[in-house]
Structures are given as C-alpha cells and as structure tokens.
Amino acid sequence: MMTPSSSPGAPSRKIIVLGAGISGLTCAYRLHQAGIDVEVLDREAAPGGVMQTRAVDGFLTEGGPNSFQSGEEVLSLIHDVGLDGELLEADAQMPRYIYFRGQLHRAPMGPGALIFTKLLSAGAKLKLVREPWAPSNPDGHEESIREFVTRRLGGELHDVMLAPLVSGIYAGDTAKLSMQSVFPLLVELETKYGGLLKGFMRHMKAERKKREAEGRAKTRRTLCSFKNGLKTFPVKIAGQLGGRVHLNCEVRAVRANPGGGFTLEVQENGAMQEYRSDRLVLATPVFETAEHLKNLAVSLSAHPWPKTLSVEFTQAATDLASIELPPLAGVCLAWKKSDVPHNLNGFGFLIPRTEGIRLLGCIWSSSLYPHRAPDGWTLLTNFIGGATDPEIISLSEGQLVDAVRNDLQTILGMSAAPRVVTVNRYDHAIPQYNLGHKARIDAARHAVGQIPGLYLAGNYLSGVSVGDCIKQAHETVKQILSADEHG
Ligand SMILES: Cc1cc2nc3c(=O)[nH]c(=O)nc-3n(C[C@H](O)[C@H](O)[C@H](O)COP(=O)(O)OP(=O)(O)OC[C@H]3O[C@@H](n4cnc5c(N)ncnc54)[C@H](O)[C@@H]3O)c2cc1C
Numbered sequence: 469m470m471t472p473s474s475s476p477g478a479p480s481r482k483i484i485v486l487g488a489g490i491s492g493l494t495c496a497y498r499l500h501q502a503g504i505d506v507e508v509l510d511r512e513a514a515p516g517g518v519m520q521t522r523a524v525d526g527f528l529t530e531g532g533p534n535s536f537q538s539g540e541e542v543l544s545l546i547h548d549v550g551l552d553g554e555l556l557e558a559d560a561q562m563p564r565y566i567y568f569r570g571q572l573h574r575a576p577m578g579p580g581a582l583i584f585t586k587l588l589s590a591g592a593k594l595k596l597v598r599e600p601w602a603p604s605n606p607d608g609h610e611e612s613i614r615e616f617v618t619r620r621l622g623g624e625l626h627d628v629m630l631a632p633l634v635s636g637i638y639a640g641d642t643a644k645l646s647m648q649s650v651f652p653l654l655v656e657l658e659t660k661y662g663g664l665l666k667g668f669m670r671h672m673k674a675e676r677k678k679r680e681a682e683g684r685a686k687t688r689r690t691l692c693s694f695k696n697g698l699k700t701f702p703v704k705i706a707g708q709l710g711g712r713v714h715l716n717c718e719v720r721a722v723r724a725n726p727g728g729g730f731t732l733e734v735q736e737n738g739a740m741q742e743y744r745s746d747r748l749v750l751a752t753p754v755f756e757t758a759e760h761l762k763n764l765a766v767s768l769s770a771h772p773w774p775k776t777l778s779v780e781f782t783q784a785a786t787d788l789a790s791i792e793l794p795p796l797a798g799v800c801l802a803w804k805k806s807d808v809p810h811n812l813n814g815f816g817f818l819i820p821r822t823e824g825i826r827l828l829g830c831i832w833s834s835s836l837y838p839h840r841a842p843d844g845w846t847l848l849t850n851f852i853g854g855a856t857d858p859e860i861i862s863l864s865e866g867q868l869v870d871a872v873r874n875d876l877q878t879i880l881g882m883s884a885a886p887r888v889v890t891v892n893r894y895d896h897a898i899p900q901y902n903l904g905h906k907a908r909i910d911a912a913r914h915a916v917g918q919i920p921g922l923y924l925a926g927n928y929l930s931g932v933s934v935g936d937c938i939k940q941a942h943e944t945v946k947q948i949l950s951a952d953e954h955g
Contacts, residue, residue: 489517492751494941521697531892595622639854796897
C-alpha cells in the first residue's frame with residue numbers, strides 16, 4: 469500500500485505515477501524494473517486511458533487507438549512484458565486509399581508512386597520535382613504545416629495528401645498545427661541541408677552508418693495490434709505491476725510539501741484519503757496536468773519556495789490549459805459482407821477536407837486484423853470530429869451514427885442499415901501541437917524542473933502516437949534514474 473497521511477515522513481524514495489494510460493504505465497513498469505518503489509493511481513476502473521477495446525457479440529472494436537507502429541522501444545516493451553505471442557502485424561503491402569473527387573484512389577506508398585498517382589495534377593508533380601529549388605523560410609519564423617508544405621511541395625499535395633494524413637493522426641487543422649512541433653525532423657532537414665530530398669538522403673545515410681556502427685538491424689515499421697485488441701497492452705503492464713496499480717482513485721489536488729515530497733488528496737471508492745510520496749510523475753492528459761500545476765502553484769506560494777516559482781507555475785498551468793483538445797468520436801459499424809459493394813481489400817481511407825465530407829476517415833478493421841468480426845460480417849471503424857469539426861460535441865449518438873452512415877453510403881455504396889457495434893466519444897481527444905506549442909512545453913518543463921522529484925509524461929510532450937508516448941515515458945524514466953545517480 470501507499471503511505472497514507474497517518475504515517476507522514478516515513479523514509480522512502482517512493483514515486484507515485486498519476487495516470488494509468490500507456491504513458492504512466494510505461495514509466496511505472498520501467499521504474500519498477502529498476503528496483504524503485506512505485507505506485508500508480510488512476511480514476512478509472514480499468515487501466516489504459518484512451519485505449520478502449522471492447523468485445524461485443526463477436527466483434528472486437530477499438531474506439532480509441534487502433535494500431536501502433538512497431539518502433540524499437542515499443543517492441544522492447546512488448547517483449548519485456550511477455551506479449552510477443554499476442555502481437556499481430558498488419559500486412560505492410562495493404563493499400564491505403566484517399567477519397568478524392570468522388571472516388572477512392574490508392575495512396576502512393578513511396579516517392580516513385582507519386583509520379584503515377586491520379587491524385588495529383590501534372591503541375592503538382594512538377595512542383596514536387598522542383599522541391600530542391602523551393603524557396604526557404606525567409607525569416608525562419610515558426611510555420612504551420614500548411615505554410616511549410618505548400619511552400620516546399622505545393623498546395624495540391626498539401627490539400628489532397630498531407631492534410632488528410634495529418635488529420636488521420638491528430639484529427640487536427642494543418643493551418644494551426646506547428647510544423648516544428650509535429651515534424652521537427654523535416655524542419656531540421658531543410659535548415660541543415662537546404663531541402664527535404666537532399667536532407668532526407670543524407671539523413672538516411674547517416675542513420676544507416678550509425679546503425680552499422682552500433683551493430684543494430686533496421687527495425688521494420690509496420691502497423692501492429694494484439695490478438696485481443698490494444699487494451700491487452702495496458703492490462704498486461706498493469707498486471708506485471710500487480711498491487712502497485714490503484715484504480716478508482718481520483719486525485720483531486722496535489723501539494724508540494726515544504727520539507728520535500730508531495731501530498732495528494734485522493735478520492736478512493738467514495739472516501740477522501742491523503743497520500744504522500746517523495747517523487748511524482750504527472751502522466752495525465754494535458755488539461756488535467758494544467759489543473760495539477762495550478763494546485764501546486766498554491767502550495768508553492770508559501771515558505772520555503774522562492775516567490776517567483778508560484779507565478780511561474782501559474783503561468784505554466786495557463787499555457788498548458790490553452791492547448792486545444794478537440795472532441796472526436798470513434799463509431800464502429802458492421803454490415804453483412806453481402807451488403808457491402810466494395811471488396812474492402814486494404815487498410816481503409818482518409819478524406820481531404822476539400823471534399824465536403826464530414827467523416828475524417830474509415831479503417832477497414834476486419835480486413836486489417838483477424839477475428840475483428842464474426843464470419844460473414846465486416847467491421848468498419850470511423851472517426852468524426854476533430855479540430856475542423858468540433859461541433860460534433862453537440863451531436864447525439866444517433867446523429868453521429870447517421871452522419872457516418874450517410875458518408876459511408878456516398879463513398880462505399882452500402883444502402884442497408886448497419887449494425888451499430890460501439891460509439892466512443894472523447895470530449896478532449898488528442899492534444900493539438902498548434903503554433904507556439906514548443907514554447908509552451910519548454911516553459912512548463914522549466915517550471916517543473918525546479919521542484920526536485922516532479923516529472924511530466926504524456927502525449928502532449930513529444931508526439932501523440934502510442935509509440936511516441938512510450939518513447940517519451942522512457943525519457944522521463946531516464947531523467948529520474950539520472951537524478952538518483954547524481955542525488
Ligand atoms: C480516438 C483516438 C484515436 C487514436 N488513434 C491512435 C492510433 O491509431 N495509433 C496511435 O499510435 N495513437 C493513437 N491515438 C493517440 C494515443 O492513443 C494517445 O496519445 C495515447 O494513448 C495517450 O496515452 P496517455 O497515457 O498519455 O494518456 P491517456 O490514455 O489519456 O491516460 C491518462 C490517464 O490519466 C488518468 N487520469 C487523469 N486525471 C486523473 C486524476 N485526476 N486522477 C486519477 N487519474 C487521472 C485517466 O483516467 C487516464 O487513464 C489515438 C487517440 C485517440 C483519442
């Protein structure tokens with residue numbers, strides 16, 4: 469058990485991780501492996517945060533993340549927790565589609581395919597070929613994705629291919645998203661080498677040399693899930709942590725203790741409790757982290773903390789609270805295969821906003837992984853909402869289903885009524901790395917770095933994907949272990 473307030477000051481180097489999403493669980497698991505006394509608190513009855521796999525009448529649905537990319541850090545975590553045998557890899561050759569001018573077109577899978585795609589005009593292809601001579605960012609200001617991509621690769625490539633791709637990851641608006649925060653490598657390649665093509669070739673060469681010097685093989689990047697869905701991952705990690713994960717524990721307030729360490733006010737099964745820890749990792753969604761920083765600012769206004777610290781925490785809280793998290797819904801619908809005119813051989817499709825279709829994209833879940841639907845049925849996972857359509861927050865579940873169904877009828881031609889399997893709504897789904905994001909994050913990191921034992925983890929720091937969250941959590945763990953070594 470954690471140390472309740474009845475035994476304050478017990479000597480220990482305990483860490484509490486707040487949040488049992490993939491970020492918090494990764495931190496806790498790696499800290500536990502390093503022999504550190506760690507406890508995780510989450511308000512929900514199950515671990516996993518936005519990972520929402522549900523089994524309903526023979527269907528296996530994902531309302532949140534559907535897949536993750538097989539990076540080195542993800543695969544090593546999967547291996548360490550003993551999930552190798554549960555891993556599913558999607559067929560990397562499966563076509564992806566873009567709905568454009570009333571038709572589904574195969575998305576080009578490599579630079580060569582860009583020349584032959586019907587998605588771009590001859591003028592747009594010429595603009596691509598001329599990329600090495602594209603104008604540079606004149607004054608080095610922070611550009612939106614739309615600004616950067618239009619300048620280097622052309623407006624058509626932006627509208628038809630890049631914007632839908634970004635909306636498939638962030639459900640965001642490329643006119644507001646920061647190129648530097650979302651694609652820092654591409655900005656670096658331009659700055660360092662004067663162009664993307666030239667920079668990319670040099671970068672690949674340098675990476676290959678580095679891998680060879682370190683004796684590492686290249687990790688194949690494919691989309692993955694687990695036989696029983698993504699929730700397998702957090703459930704397994706939490707299982708490895710055993711009684712160290714405390715569910716149904718809502719942290720209401722966090723204080724920095726004058727003598728060091730933290731006090732947390734926790735509502736646990738309806739009763740208020742106080743918990744103390746020496747160190748604290750905030751692995752909550754950014755708007756909740758902002759609230760905790762605001763609470764901390766109050767406790768930091770008293771002795772012995774310098775007066776300016778409370779002000780800096782209040783500002784950091786305001787900055788983090790200003791990060792937009794638009795609403796998003798995952799609508800899982802099923803049809804009998806015989807009612808679907810399309811063969812659905814592929815990953816699914818994305819839709820440029822210029823097409824006037826409300827649906828953001830559709831994943832052909834039962835084509836991607838086995839056992840997602842009973843025999844004879846097909847399962848489609850659809851996303852609607854995001855930064856360009858926040859109005860979905862006021863739609864009822866029935867209206868969401870109708871909107872998705874209408875768009876699918878237009879695109880895939882199903883006229884039969886679908887079976888509604890699950891509808892997942894997120895009022896605050898994915899943090900938007902909009903212009904100014906880096907400055908906001910740097911300021912929050914600076915404030916937090918001044919309190920010994922306080923750390924941040926989560927999807928607003930260095931990438932929103934499951935793989936990025938795991939990588940970022942590993943960085944936080946490194947920071948903690950390094951502080952241990954030096955303290
Ligand atoms: C709809 C959707 C689709 C996505 N699709 C993909 C995809 O296909 N591939 C991909 O790689 N990524 C995808 N992502 C992104 C990725 O899933 C998330 O960025 C990642 O899972 C976030 O994990 P996290 O641990 O940082 O946060 P969360 O999962 O949000 O976990 C935070 C936890 O903190 C807990 N918490 C918050 N406040 C408190 C409190 N006061 N007290 C106690 N507990 C608290 C919450 O209950 C929650 O469990 C998707 C995200 C969404 C929303």
